[in-house]
Structures are given as structure tokens and as C-alpha cells.
Amino acid sequence: MTWKKRFLRVTHLLFIILLLVQLLPDRSTKEVFTGKLVTFATGVEVVTLLASFIIKKPQSLSLLLDIVGFVYVLLTVWSLATAKYNVLNDMLFPAPGKVINQFVEDRQKILINIRSSVGITIQGFLLAAVTAIPLGLFIGWSARVGGAATYITKFFSSIPPIVYIPYGIALLPTFRSVSVFVIFLATFWPVFAGTMSGVLGVDKKIIDSAKVLNVSKPEMLFSVILPASLQQIFLGCNQGLSVSFILLTSAEMIGARDGMGYYVKYYSDFGDYTRTITGLLVIGFVVIAVTFLFNKLQNYLLRWKR
Amino acid sequence: MSTSNTAVANKIEIKNLTVNYTENRKSFNALNDVSFGVGRGEFVSVIGASGCGKSTLLSVLEGLYSPAGGTVQIDGKELHGTGTERGVVFQHYSLFPWMTTRKNIEFGIKQARHGVKRSERTRIADEFLHKVGLDGFGSKYPSQLSGGMQQRAAIARALAMDTEILLMDEPFSAIDAKNRVVLQELLLSLWEGDGKEERKTVVFVTHDIDEAILLSDKIVVLTAHPGTVNEIVQVPFERPRNRSALVGTEEYGKFRNRLLGLLYNDIRERIGGDEVVL
Ligand SMILES: Nc1ncnc2c1ncn2[C@@H]1O[C@H](COP(=O)(O)OP(=O)(O)OP(=O)(O)O)[C@@H](O)[C@H]1O
Ligand SMILES: [Mg+2]
Numbered sequence: 001m002t003w004k005k006r007f008l009r010v011t012h013l014l015f016i017i018l019l020l021v022q023l024l025p026d027r028s029t030k031e032v033f034t035g036k037l038v039t040f041a042t043g044v045e046v047v048t049l050l051a052s053f054i055i056k057k058p059q060s061l062s063l064l065l066d067i068v069g070f071v072y073v074l075l076t077v078w079s080l081a082t083a084k085y086n087v088l089n090d091m092l093f094p095a096p097g098k099v100i101n102q103f104v105e106d107r108q109k110i111l112i113n114i115r116s117s118v119g120i121t122i123q124g125f126l127l128a129a130v131t132a133i134p135l136g137l138f139i140g141w142s143a144r145v146g147g148a149a150t151y152i153t154k155f156f157s158s159i160p161p162i163v164y165i166p167y168g169i170a171l172l173p174t175f176r177s178v179s180v181f182v183i184f185l186a187t188f189w190p191v192f193a194g195t196m197s198g199v200l201g202v203d204k205k206i207i208d209s210a211k212v213l214n215v216s217k218p219e220m221l222f223s224v225i226l227p228a229s230l231q232q233i234f235l236g237c238n239q240g241l242s243v244s245f246i247l248l249t250s251a252e253m254i255g256a257r258d259g260m261g262y263y264v265k266y267y268s269d270f271g272d273y274t275r276t277i278t279g280l281l282v283i284g285f286v287v288i289a290v291t292f293l294f295n296k297l298q299n300y301l302l303r304w305k306r
Numbered sequence: 307m308s309t310s311n312t313a314v315a316n317k318i319e320i321k322n323l324t325v326n327y328t329e330n331r332k333s334f335n336a337l338n339d340v341s342f343g344v345g346r347g348e349f350v351s352v353i354g355a356s357g358c359g360k361s362t363l364l365s366v367l368e369g370l371y372s373p374a375g376g377t378v379q380i381d382g383k384e385l386h387g388t389g390t391e392r393g394v395v396f397q398h399y400s401l402f403p404w405m406t407t408r409k410n411i412e413f414g415i416k417q418a419r420h421g422v423k424r425s426e427r428t429r430i431a432d433e434f435l436h437k438v439g440l441d442g443f444g445s446k447y448p449s450q451l452s453g454g455m456q457q458r459a460a461i462a463r464a465l466a467m468d469t470e471i472l473l474m475d476e477p478f479s480a481i482d483a484k485n486r487v488v489l490q491e492l493l494l495s496l497w498e499g500d501g502k503e504e505r506k507t508v509v510f511v512t513h514d515i516d517e518a519i520l521l522s523d524k525i526v527v528l529t530a531h532p533g534t535v536n537e538i539v540q541v542p543f544e545r546p547r548n549r550s551a552l553v554g555t556e557e558y559g560k561f562r563n564r565l566l567g568l569l570y571n572d573i574r575e576r577i578g579g580d581e582v583v584l
Contacts, residue, residue, distance in 0.1 A: 205399040212368050212394040213417045227404040304404045304447040 006052050006061070011069035015045050018076045024084045032083035033097030040100045041075060044068060094274040102278045109263070110282055116258035118286065120176060121244050124183025128240060132188045133233060136195025137221050140229075153193040161186035161247055165254070175256050179248055186247050187240030194236020198229025231305065234298045241294060245287055260286070315382060316343035317471065317507040318367070323376035325362050325533075336362045338532035339376070344524075347505040349497060351518035352526045355569065359533025360511040364475045367509060368394055380471070390418035393464035395474040400460035401448045407435065407459040408444035411466050418467035434462040438492060454485040461493060472508045478517065490517055491549065497521075498546050515565050519558070520549055527568045537568055 018041055026032050048068050055061045075096050081087050083095040094102075103110065164185050168178035202225060210224040226233075252261025260283045267275035325337040337359045344350045352360050365371040366378060369388035378385040380392075393414075394400070401410045411431035415422055422430070435444050438458040448456050457477055464472055477493075478486045497505060512518050518525050522541050529536040542561065543552060552558050 203399060205396060206402070208365075208368075208370055209394075209396065209400055209402065211370060211388050212392070213414060214388050214390045215417065224402070227402070230404075304449060306449040 001058055001061070005058070007049075009065050011048070011065040011072065012045070014069050014072040014076070015041065018072045018079075021076050021080060021084065024080075026083050027086045028083050028090045028095060029086075030090050030094070031098065032079075032095035033101045034079075034083065034095075035097070036101045036104070037075065037079065037095075037097035040097075041072070044071065092273050094277055098274055099278050099281065102274045103282070106275065106278065110260075110278075113258055113260050113263045114282065114286055117245075117248055117252065117260045118290070120179045120259070121183060121241075121248055121290075124180040125187050125237075125241060125244060127180065127184045128187035128191055129237065132191035132236075133195050133226070134221075136192045136233075137199055137225055137229075140196040140199030141221060141225055153189060153196060157189035157193055161243065162250065165251060169255070179251055179256070182251060183244040183248060186243050187237075190239040190243070191233065191236040194232045194234070194239070195229060198232030199225055201232065202228040230302060234302070238294070238298075241290065242287075245283075245290070249283060315346075317346040317348070317381065318344040318509065319377075319379040319382075320344075320363075320367075321377050321379070323363070323366065323378065324374045325359070325366060325371065326374045327362075335532040337366075337373075338534050340528075340533065340535055341376075342526055342535060342538055344507055344509060346507055348524060349505075349508045349510065349522045350524045350526060351510045351512055351522040352528060353512055353515065353518050353565070353569065354528030354533070354536075355530050356513065358528045358530035360513075360528060361475055362533065363528075364473055364509065364511055367473050368392065390467065391469050392471045392473055393418070393467045393469035395457070395460045395464050395472070395477045397476045397480055401456060401463070403448050406445050406447055407440065407451070407462075408432065410448070410459065411435070411463045414463040414467045418469060430466050431462075434466040435459070437465070437496065438462040452485075454481045454489060457481060457489060458492070461489075461496070465496065470507060472506050472510075474508065475511045476513070477510075479513065486514075486517075487549070490520055494521055494547065515562060515569070516553070519543070519562060519565070520547060520552065525565065527565065539565065539568075 019038065022034050022038055026034065045068075048064065051064055052061060055064065078096045082090060082093050083097065161182060164182050165178065168181045172178045172181055206224065206228055207220075210220055215224060248259070249261030249264070252259035253265040256262040260279055264276055264279035264283070267273075267279065320343070321341050323337055323340040324335070327334045327336055340359075340363065342350075352363060354360055362371070366373050367385070369385060369392070401407065402413070405413060408428070408431045411434060412424075412427040415427045415430055432444060435441060438461055440455060440458055440462065443451065443455065443459075448459070451459065460477070464474075478489050481489060497508065499505065510518075510521060519541055525539045525541060527536045527539065528534065542557070
């Protein structure tokens with residue numbers, strides 16, 4: 001990449017605009033922590049510039065710059081609407097600097113809650129993956145002709161997983177186990193369905209190629225059918241993953257002592273909207289981070305596809 | 307040596323083979339009473355119009371489909387199911403797309419040659435990648451190779467498995483004309499070898515007459531609906547063969563016309579007109 005392509009980007013202009021907007025006088029009646037916002041944005045900009053040196057692939061750089069640019073625009077509009085012109089109710093809508101300040105103050109508490117939420121999600125998700133994938137492979141392979149299994153799966157995956165919560169609460173001892181159970185069920189069906197449809201869609205030619213090499217049954221399932229249906233399996237996993245986080249945060253709002261859902265619900269009950277917004281933003285970023293990492297894994301495992 | 311009663315036992319003996327497909331509860335007769343033998347170390351091509359049952363015949367030899375009647379014997383023993391004493395090259399997807407070319411070849415060796423150690427498998431894989439002109443492509447995935455290169459790799463795997471029999475179903479028909487010629491010559495030279503090693507027994511399906519003549523010792527011409535053997539023709543040209551020396555000659559033209567006639571008559575009879583271009 002040329003020097004220009006690396007550093008002459010709109011994102012940096014957006015950063016400057018964000019800074020210039022901060023020079024406008026504050027009109028909010030509440031404290032707005034403009035300094036914190038400027039420090040945060042500058043930090044982001046420094047990291048972005050450093051990354052621009054290192055990143056090799058043009059697409060990766062563009063992705064990063066797009067995301068950062070989006071954050072700058074969001075912060076600009078947000079501070080205009082709150083701190084600068086106070087067009088929104090400053091009780092319900094804290095200025096961005098205030099949220100950043102809150103995040104720094106609460107960072108320990110937030111970290112604990114993230115850890116709890118992400119931990120439960122991963123546990124339920126992995127449990128679903130290690131059961132649904134082998135089962136889907138096995139049943140899909142046995143029923144490559146019959147379509148009944150597909151309909152049964154459709155039936156179960158059409159049930160909104162929130163329905164499972166009361167059963168979980170009645171059957172299981174702790175909130176944590178209920179959460180894991182609900183996420184397990186919510187993820188199981190899409191992963192199972194994805195695996196099944198993957199198996200059913202494997203090209204007969206690939207299976208013939210494997211057969212003429214006399215592969216054993218376990219090899220057929222795990223060295224042939226599994227990689228051949230991996231894309232569909234990931235489709236199911238993605239679906240499961242996005243459902244599980246929404247589900248978990250809602251469950252945490254109902255009956256937990258930990259977790260990001262709990263954090264948001266707890267403070268909104270007290271009318272502490274700065275913390276509520278902070279919590280919501282953190283949830284958003286955690287979802288982005290998890291999705292990003294998961295996509296990385298997917299791209300790596302499917303690198304053989306064009 | 308075997309229970310066969312022919313004077314010199316054939317490597318593959320196909321007797322009265324009948325194959326049916328069932329579709330929508332109706333039985334369809336794809337091959338009817340097909341019989342021919344393939345000698346040890348012989349290269350036999352099967353040609354015939356599209357839909358005459360060439361692939362069906364090969365899928366029986368591969369062990370992927372069971373005939374309704376008749377038998378296939380290999381070394382005098384009746385064939386049941388797939389087996390790694392037969393190396394197979396398909397038109398598409400012979401290689402697993404999630405394995406690199408080297409891994410694909412290693413996997414084939416692992417399946418066919420028990421007791422070959424891992425490091426040895428890698429060495430053999432690279433040796434055969436070299437033989438088919440794919441040096442340096444061992445860590446590429448099939449999707450990163452051209453169609454011709456994929457077929458080279460598939461041939462490399464079949465040869466590296468060191469099976470006595472090779473079964474190939476139109477391995478070059480998806481390749482552009484120029485590369486097809488190159489691949490035919492590659493296969494020819496690899497199969498003819500240096501005369502020291504025993505040649506493999508090959509059954510090769512094609513609908514390209516020139517390809518069949520260049521490569522084969524014997525050509526089986528099938529007729530369609532149902533698939534039956536129209537004629538079995540010995541190819542009269544000496545080995546080692548050379549395309550450019552062969553193609554211009556009068557004998558080649560005559561022989562080619564004779565084969566063309568066998569195919570053409572069949573098609574004309576079925577369609578009932580003279581306006582047929584092959
Ligand atoms: N799985 C199947 N089920 C039903 N009919 C089939 C099946 N496979 C092949 N057939 C039919 O059997 C006949 C022979 O097919 P086959 O694929 O063996 O022909 P082919 O000679 O290989 O043709 P091509 O040159 O087009 O590859 C065709 O009429 C085809 O429609
Ligand atoms: Mg065919």
C-alpha cells in the first residue's frame with residue numbers, strides 16, 4: 001500500500017471534526033466530561049494510526065477505518081445532541097464524556113459482569129456445539145434420504161427459547177445453570193439444523209471420492225462429512241450465538257446477581273441512565289468482539305474455500 | 307493362479323453385466339449383458355454416446371453401485387464394494403477441497419498402503435507431485451489450482467496409491483483442448499513408463515475418439531438404450547506412441563473413421579436421420 005492509501009483517509013478527518021465540535025460551548029445543565037471524551041477519542045486515534053503502520057491487508061485496514069470512522073461520527077452527533085445543544089433530555093441521555101467517565105469508574109464491576117455473561121454464553125454454546133454437531137452428522141448421514149429429521153428440527157427451532165426459562169428455573173438449582181441450560185437449548189437447534197442441512201447438501205461426488213478410498217465410518221463422519229458441511233454448521237453457530245447473547249442478557253434482567261443484563265436492569269431501576277447507557281454500549285461492543293473473533297475462526301477453518 | 311478358464315487370466319473380467327436404476331418406482335435398464343475382459347497391464351477405453359452407461363459401468367467397477375445381474379471379477383475373485391486395490395480419478399471432486407494437494411495424496415497413500423510411515427508418505431507425495439509437474443503446489447488447496455492442475459493432482463494421488471488397477475471417468479473432459487492434449491501425453495508417458503515396471507491395468511472412459519486411440523490398447527464401443535457392447539476394437543498402433551507421428555498417418559485416419567462409423571451408426575439409428583454431427 002502507498003503512503004497515501006495508508007494515511008490519507010476520511011476517518012482522520014472525522015476525528016478532527018469530532019475535536020472541533022468539542023470546542024463549541026457546553027449548554028447542558030449536567031456535567032459533561034468533555035476532557036474525558038477528547039482523551040478517549042485521541043487514544044482511539046493513536047491506536048488506529050499505529051495499526052495503520054502495521055496492518056498489511058488493504059481490506060483489513062479499510063474495515064478498521066470504517067469502524068473507527070463510524071465511532072467518530074456517532075460520538076460527534078451524540079455530543080452535539082447532548083452536551084453542545086442539549087436537544088435531548090439530559091436526564092435520560094448523558095453526554096458521551098460522561099459515559100466514558102462512568103465506564104472508567106466502573107471498569108472493575110463491568111469486567112466482572114462481562115466475564116460472567118461471556119462465561120455462561122461460551123459454556124452453553126460449547127455444550128450445544130459438542131452435542132449438536134456429532135448428533136447432526138450422525139443423524140444427517142443416516143437419513144440422507146429421509147426428510148423427517150429436518151421437519152422435527154424446524155419444529156423445535158421455531159419455539160422461542162425464552163419459553164424454556166420457566167422450565168429451567170423449575171428444574172435447575174442455580175441461576176447460572178438455568179442460563180447455561182437455556183443457551184444450550186437455544187443454540188442446540190440452529191447448530192443441529194445447520195449440521196443436518198450441511199450433511200444433506202454434501203455433494204455426492206465428494207462422498208463417492210471418499211468411498212472409493214475405503215474410509216471407515218468414523219473417518220467418513222469426521223474427516224469427510226464434517227469439513228464438507230462446515231460452512232452450514234457455522235451458519236447455524238452464528239445464528240445460535242446471536243440468539244444466545246440476547247437471550248442471556250434478557251434472562252439476567254429477570255433474575256440474576258451478575259452479568260451485563262443485570263447491570264443494565266439494576267441501574268435503570270434506580271434511574272441511573274448514565275450507567276444504563278454505559279451497560280448497553282458495553283454489551284454492544286462485547287457482541288461485536290465475540291462476532292469478530294468467531295468470524296476469524298470461521299475464516300481460518302474455511303480457508304480452503306474460495 | 308485363478309479360477310478363470312480363459313487361457314491367460316484377465317485382470318478384470320466383466321461377465322453378462324446388467325445394471326438397473328430405479329427412479330419413481332420405475333426400473334430403468336442402463337446396461338444390458340455387457341461382457342469384456344481387461345488383461346493385466348492393459349489400457350482399455352470405453353467410448354459411446356452420452357447416456358450410454360459409461361459412468362454406470364465404471365461405478366460398478368469402482369464398487370459404488372451393485373449390478374442387477376452378472377459379475378465382475380478381479381484376479382478371478384468376484385468384486386464386492388469399494389477397495390483400495392483400485393485407484394480412481396473422477397471428472398470432478400476426486401480431491402477433498404479442504405485438504406492441500408499434498409495432504410490429499412498422503413491420505414490416499416494412507417488408505418491404500420498400510421504400514422507406510424508418515425514421513426515416507428510425505429516423501430512419496432512430493433515425488434508424485436514432481437512427476438505430474440506440480441512441484442511447489444503441495445501446500446495449495448484444490449480451489450487454488452486450475453482444473454488441469456487439479457486433475458494432475460488427482461492422477462498423482464491415484465499413482466501414489468500404487469494400485470494395480472486405475473479407473474478413470476472422463477478425467478480430462480472438463481479441461482480446455484490445449485491442456486487436455488498435455489494431460490493425455492502426461493498420462494501416456496507415466497503409464498507407459500520406462501518399461502521396467504509392470505504397467506497398471508486401466509479402464510478409461512471418454513467420449514473423445516482421439517484420446518481413446520492415443521492411450522488405449524483396446525477400445526470398447528458401447529451402444530445406448532440399453533447400454534450394450536457394440537464392438538471391441540484392438541488399437542493397432544505400436545508403443546511407445548507419439549501423437550504427432552501418429553495423427554497424420556493414413557492408418558490413423560482409417561482407424562479413426564472406423565470408430566467414428568461405429569459411434570455414428572449407433573446415433574443415426576436412434577435418431578433416425580443423417581443430420582447428425584458428432
Ligand atoms: N443414479 C441414477 N438414477 C437413475 N438413472 C440414472 C442414474 N445414473 C445414470 N442414470 C441413467 O442411466 C443412463 C446411463 O448414464 P451414465 O451416466 O452411465 O451415462 P454416460 O455414458 O456416462 O453418459 P455421459 O457421457 O453423459 O457421462 C442414462 O440414461 C442416465 O440418465
Ligand atoms: Mg459419464
